[in-house]
Amino acid sequence: KQEVTQIPAALSVPEGENLVLNCSFTDSAIYNLQWFRQDPGKGLTSLLLIQSSQREQTSGRLNASLDKSSGRSTLYIAASQPGDSATYLCAVERSQLTFGKGTKLSVIP
Amino acid sequence: GAVVSQHPSWVICKSGTSVKIECRSLDFQATTMFWYRQFPKQSLMLMATSNEGSKATYEQGVEKDKFLINHASLTLSTLTVTSAHPEDSSFYICSAGDRERGYNEQFFGPGTRLTVL
Numbered sequence: 684k685q686e687v688t689q690i691p692a693a694l695s696v697p698e699g700e701n702l703v704l705n706c707s708f709t710d711s712a713i714y715n716l717q718w719f720r721q722d723p724g725k726g727l728t729s730l731l732l733i734q735s736s737q738r739e740q741t742s743g744r745l746n747a748s749l750d751k752s753s754g755r756s757t758l759y760i761a762a763s764q765p766g767d768s769a770t771y772l773c774a775v776e777r778s779q780l781t782f783g784k785g786t787k788l789s790v791i792p
Numbered sequence: 793g794a795v796v797s798q799h800p801s802w803v804i805c806k807s808g809t810s811v812k813i814e815c816r817s818l819d820f821q822a823t824t825m826f827w828y829r830q831f832p833k834q835s836l837m838l839m840a841t842s843n844e845g846s847k848a849t850y851e852q853g854v855e856k857d858k859f860l861i862n863h864a865s866l867t868l869s870t871l872t873v874t875s876a877h878p879e880d881s882s883f884y885i886c887s888a889g890d891r892e893r894g895y896n897e898q899f900f901g902p903g904t905r906l907t908v909l
């Protein structure tokens with residue numbers, strides 16, 4: 684059974700800092716990995732999707748990497764802003780999407 | 793882009809009543825819709841996969857007679873929580889797959905907060 688772990692569970696940083704969120708998964712036989720953003724009481728917004736054959740994806744200040752063989756992914760956020768405050772979820776897909784519990788990010792002005 | 797809506801966004805009901813949640817794909821046809829449940833500080837957990845015109849596939853531990861799923865059209869799936877109890881209080885999120893984009897991209901709705909008193 685696939686298990687997805689996200690570390691840390693919560694993170695607080697001052698505005699402007701660069702930061703890294705970590706995701707690990709137990710079964711490397713995945714089709715893709717996605718990073719989502721979830722605001723309190725809201726649904727999910729897809730940030731980046733990395734296919735299993737890819738090693739990274741970039742969108743603006745976000746960069747996600749994937750090391751499938753070691754079962755790890757990182758989400759790098761550059762020059763963090765208060766508007767980045769949210770919970771970030773990592774999910775891997777094979778027969779279904781399996782989610783981690785998320786990292787709650789707070790960016791302090 | 794692909795938009796998925798849910799209605800209602802929140803609902804409060806008495807124990808023993810049934811609650812219906814709608815999930816709609818607004819600008820694409822969704823052959824497959826997924827229903828997730830999220831308890832506080834927990835992961836989203838897949839409850840069932842709903843295919844248009846056929847019976848839903850439920851995940852282990854999810855009671856199909858309690859969580860009724862109907863996917864009667866390519867743009868609408870409904871989840872009915874029958875005889876709801878306080879332990880069913882949760883955040884229910886649907887997602888939809890766009891056949892033109894491929895199966896492995898899902899678009900998520902905004903979620904429905906269910907509180908059972």
